[in-house]
Amino acid sequence: MPAAEGTAPLAVILDQAGLDGLLTAIRAKGWRTIGPRVADDAVIYDEIETVADLPMGVGDEQKGGYYRLKARGDQALFGYTSGAQGWKRVLYPPRQKLFSAKRTASGFTIDPMAQPDAPLALIGVRACEMAAINVQAKVFGDKDFADPGYQGRLKGALIVAVECTRAGDTCFCDSMGTGPEVGTGYDIKLVEMVGKAGVTYVATAATDKGAKLLKAAKGKPAAEADLAAAAKAVKAAAKQSRKMETATSAKLKDVPEHARWDQVAARCMTCGNCTMVCPTCFCTTVEDVTDLKGDHAERWRKWDSCFTVDFSYIHGGAIRTEVRSRYRQWITHKLSTWHDQFGQAGCVGCGRCITWCPVGIDITEEVAAIHDSTKGRK
Template structure:
């Protein structure tokens, strides 16, 4: 029986991957492609980004070479697990005309088991948020549900903090506390991992792997690594009252300032692990025989997103940025009972001009405090 805290080595981690594959899971984890850490199909530990770190800041992302063999020594890349649970393009149905007969076929739910390897705490909180969006009401997204129910999650606690991370502010990291089957802390780079089981399925799998009980020193080492990560966050956000702060500053001049810099490129919403907006697209062939309807990711930064008969509701970049930020940090609470931000910092890193929502909130707060003092 696995202890509350167990230790596995690299061979044990390789055995974990083999065991998951043996249970019919498709393994998806971090790997290097196009000079970035992306989530893609993996087979062995050799596919992981061994010895790779990263630099992250506003509008800046670079991979670096670490001075050790850490398998999880990076932070997060441009992709999130959203791409597998809520895919960028999903065909809803297709139709084909055969003479006077029209056959319509709904797209079947995808029957595939995924094992997510290397999910971070902020990403687990993002998955929980999307669970509330797609599963938490009377209107359940069956496509999301089919994918979500067959996921096994191996989380990794963060050993380093990125320059744009602010998960501590959002109470979403750096240690995984929920939403995982197994959670790893890399305590000796590439060679030793502290393991915690979060579910019975995780515990049962850990029992089949070569492992031993963790020592007091190893547990303390893991705790010190996480404490160091928490103390070195690249950003911070006063999240306690930001909901009310933004609600009473909808006409703040800072919205004009940020609009003068924003390109409305949609990068922030595309990399965000919680944004879920979509549009529906109908297509047909030139012969008019086959047609299909697909759902695609969309963004509140596009002019057409708020289009209704007569024109778009939000015609200015100012109104679109304000909609995004106030929804993410403020009115999301009204819809789903939590913030829509998990502090991963992707929107800051992948903004071409380095717009930083923590700085925008801070600027509004400073003048709001001054206004209250007069």
């Protein structure tokens, strides 16, 4: 969001030492800094402390069912496209304890909840990821049943966004309207400029807390030319090899008997990877656990997937026993009925479901096939 009307947003130029200063300032204010680093052959989002933890000179190659790190031959810290899993891991952890209870002589008592952890600073949020955070904020917030856990973590969070200056092969944010430029919701935005003279960052603050931190980082003020160069660099990320046929994808609910569902079912393993890496998939299951005596009980919320049989279990059995009905449920909800439920699409075009599907099933290709077969029909 822009700063108060009439005043230009604070924009400074930082070098990598300056960026390190910014991280230090953020940590000094009590935020837990989560950002990209290399682990297990991928860029993951995890605890970071200094610029030295960031993936320097690391790029990536992604395609259907394929991810490899590539040396870029430069000093870029944000030269990869998107991490293996999004920020959902920290804003909406895979396992959350909802409450615990103890048996008493007359019934039971609920234990007080543990204090929330230190607020999070998310370092390196991409446009699609910012959009995904906003999508989940809506899912967990603007209807009748706000989720205090998600909303609390998001409210306390500091978001440092990073513009993409290139798109990966599985990216399609441009066609989803969620990128390549970062939308609203961040506190500070960085554009990484890799030049002969080294790597610099055009840092812009969008909120007061962002501005205060940028001032503490002591960068030199950005000139018009810097801002223009940054804007130009971001444009390069709009060159994307994949696109979503959004007119067709929004109408998937109208083709429940399409022959394509059987074709994709032959390849789909119902392993659930797509839903796990999707930054907007929000489904969970609830597990009650007890101690052996049965005097202490806990209720846990765990990530679940519409690709499991139990997900559609109602009294008497599961209703989505076929693979085709599970894939159809996922993609139709994501792209079509999400509009009915939340007034927007549930997909932000990050491409993770394509990259991390072990057999490389491509959400854009599935929609394109249906698009081609229904072209010209009313």
